[in-house]
Amino acid sequence: MTAPTATPSPAPRPPRSFSSARASSARNAITIPSRADVFSRLQYKVLQNNRRDGLDTHEFNGEQIIYLARNGGITNPRTGKPAKSRFLGEPGPTPAANPESRISNPESDVDELEALGEWITRQPLFARSQANWVWFQLMGRGIVDPIDDFRPTNPPSHPRLLDELARDFAAHKFDLRHLIRTIMNSRTYQSSAEPNDTNQEDEINFSHALPRRLSAEQLFDAQHQVLGVAATFNDFPSGLRAAQLPGGSPVRRNDLKNAGAEKFLAMFGKPARLLACECERSSETTLGQTFQLISSPAVNEWLTNPTNRLASMLASGKSDAGIVDGLYWTALSRAPTPKELAEATRLLGDAKDKRPALEDVAWALLNAKEFVLRK
Structure with missing residues (x-):
């Protein structure tokens, strides 16, 4: 479950989980009913969500918005004030009894999400x-x-x-x-x-x-960064990184054959994000992943893109050795060994058209263990 942050400042990453155990100490500002009062007013909308299958609630074509409804509470008809949730028979909290009770105090003007975030981090x-x-x-x-x-x-x-x-x-x-x-x-x-x-x-x-392979998003983004091409996803703006994709997949699993980027990510274990559990992600290595790296139309399209990094390298006027050296530094963050440099420059030197030869070198680097694995 993704919990709200304590403040709206641009933190590197918001809190992602919290204890559901009810604390017995009077220092705790939020009880189970109070937390339920916050989460019960969470609203979810998808703007312009024109689904191909009206029964598929996991297909998203529009912008997903999650917000806290300010008027979603219950008003006490006798006092006209917002009623706060609590256990049956439990007396209402007062600032005197619990001075830190910021969210369960009806007179408090403190943002409830901020108070909830502070409680979670305690x-x-x-x-x-x-x-x-x-x-x-x-x-x-x-x-x-x-x-x-x-x-x-x-x-x-x-x-x-x-x-x-x-x-x-x-x-x-x-x-x-x-x-x-x-x-x-x-x-x-x-x-x-x-x-x-x-x-x-x-x-x-x-x-x-x-040693383990890169995650689906890491591998996808690394390939695009090496080749200097912008990623394209269905219903998302061009240039978005895979690690930035919000929410669930906008493409149905049955339609992945027509979506190169989404199919690549699904093949390497990117979850649909329907569960709040790390177990939803798969890190196993499969034969399908091997074929995806070696001969998939998507990878071939990125390699042959006429405006990618390979084109700019060939147009730079550098020597074959300089091009190979630059490609190794871009892909593996190191210079090629003398043997690697000799083989790659020989391949470029013997080719009538250097572009396909350089694509072969780049393809080999994208499939190298040093590129695909973390260790």
Whole structure:
């Protein structure tokens, strides 16, 4: 579930989960009924949503808008004031009884979403969940794994590590960049992916890096960045990155054969985002993904685009070696080895038309393990 942020400032990423356990302390500003009062007024609309199939509620062709209805509450007919939800028989909260009660106080003029965001970030599980999620994204395995399973019977593999990451994350005002920087500067993150005799069987102690392929969005965006072409998605403006796609897919699964970009993302495990669970995303490697990289019409279209980076490289007047060197730096962030440089320049030198030859070199780089995998 995506929860609202505490303030409207441009934070790197909003909070994404929170504890549903009701706190018994009087310091908690929001109770279960009060949270329900906020979420019950969430409204959802899709503008100009002309579906091909009127029964398919997962097809989106218009702009999706989620907002909080200000007039969606219930008015007390005797007082004429907004009625706040609470358990049956429970007395109404007063500022004197609970001075921090900002959302359950009918006289309060504080934004309810802001108060809810402040309450969420005070819950200990929020910082732990966020720290575990970021660790999973960077390391390939969560300290609590599966990452959405915080049951008492599924304890963290390294509880002190998770506690320290959560404490440091909260101490720095939930700054995701700080958390990412902390993990990436660690010796654990910088470990080699090549195991030795002592850790080759290890899967839970993070003794070596775990090679894994890029996610669907990462791979798609990386290919377009290397080739210098703008991505196109059905019903979205040109140039939007796959990582920026909002909401669910605007294309029905049955129509993916006619949508190159959407089919590519679905093939590599991009979820339809119908569940608030990381388990919806698939990270497995399939034979279909191999064919998609090697011979799909979509990848061929990006390679042969007459205005892509390959065209500008050939028009720059650089030598064959300079073109190959630039392409390697763009795709792999390193210079080609002497052997790689010799083979690529020989291929370009022997070709009557350098454009198809350079497309072959680019195709080989896009299919290289060094490009497709993280380690």
